[in-house]
Amino acid sequence: MRIKERIYPYPVIKEQGADFQNYKKSYFEYQIELRDNKLLVNIDTGKMIDALKPNSSNKISYGLQVESIKNKNRIFLSQKNPSFEVELSAKDFVDKVEINAFIYAEEEFSIDSRLEGIDVTSFLEGVLHFPKGGIIAVSRPTRQLNVLTNGNSRENPIVVAKDESLDDKDEAGLRFDIDMTHIKICLNSKNHKIYTTYGKSSEMKYFILNAMVVPAVTKALRVMIENKDDYLGEESNSPWAMLFNEKLENRGISLEEVSEGKFDFETVAQFILKKPIDKMFKDLEKISENK
Structure with missing residues (x-):
């Protein structure tokens, strides 16, 4: 159970890059x-x-x-x-x-x-x-x-967080922030509330993966390949990039093949996440059969 958000009668310090920070230029x-x-x-x-x-x-x-x-x-x-x-x-x-x-x-x-x-x-x-x-x-x-x-x-490098800067009326309602350590899925307040209330059930797992995580990983793959030396160089400090590369190598896929277009990014993202699209449709079939 996550520590619940609450309204404090005083400011609270958070990590650098958190959704919202009370203090300016102060974090832990x-x-x-x-x-x-x-x-x-x-x-x-x-x-x-x-x-x-x-x-x-x-x-x-x-x-x-x-x-x-x-x-x-x-x-x-x-x-x-x-x-x-x-x-x-x-x-x-x-x-x-x-x-x-x-x-x-x-x-x-x-x-x-x-x-x-x-x-x-x-x-x-x-x-x-x-x-x-x-x-x-x-x-x-x-x-x-x-x-x-x-x-x-x-x-797990993939995190879902609320972002107060995203307008609840914004059509997209989300944004992907990629850095060396995390792949962050930012949701506006409205969507984040729905996600935390309903999106964590086992029935919704693969629907969430395909709706939010697959696009986030797809973007991360593009960033990783476009900046290969930074993410996978000799002095790389990107754990998620090394993990993704390891998973691709285990499937016999090289980054060069992805870069050359032999495998599209969406397909590669499915491989990295163990094909959640197939699991989603299996769950959908079960739900339909139980109606």
Whole structure:
């Protein structure tokens, strides 16, 4: 279960590139890696406002929510150190595991944003009050790991997020943002609400894949091939590009063949996603037969 969005009586820091940020030029980052059933976590506050960084004047703790979608297991962890390890049971946490990181106040405190130079004067005339347990920073969007039975994993590079800048009346209602680490499907508020309410059921899985994920992966493939040296060079830091290339090689398809037009991008996207179009039509057939 994802941490639900709510209206806070104070601004909350989010990750760089999140759907909406209360603070200007302030964000936090975190890295996760699963190795031999140990989840390695590093939360970086380097880009946070100085007044909200851990120091002697305010006590801050780091939290992590880990949930296995398949096993219906969820744990909450609280740590004083921003870098820590979590032992995960291979039996209880496998397949899709969702992770949220957050930073919260261990005791209540206030800061005057006018003195700190923080541009959030719309909040209580610039005085920010954080209650005990109040969330100071929260990761957005939710990270997802695909955990294998051997305890290894890969982070799912495809994320769906709400984008406040997209007009609810806009005809498209979505946008694809591609970078080195993620393929982001941005939805306007209206469509995102419908997606989070109805789009996560098993019945809708392959309809969603074909409607949103396939076009996003298709665009990512074009970006990857057009910028091959950046995404797949010797010093590449694009995990999803390397994963896509590996999947294509396993099918005997080279990027040169795709670039030359021997395989179209839409077909290649179906291969990478294990042909969700066929699975969608099978589900459609079942739905029709049960009517």
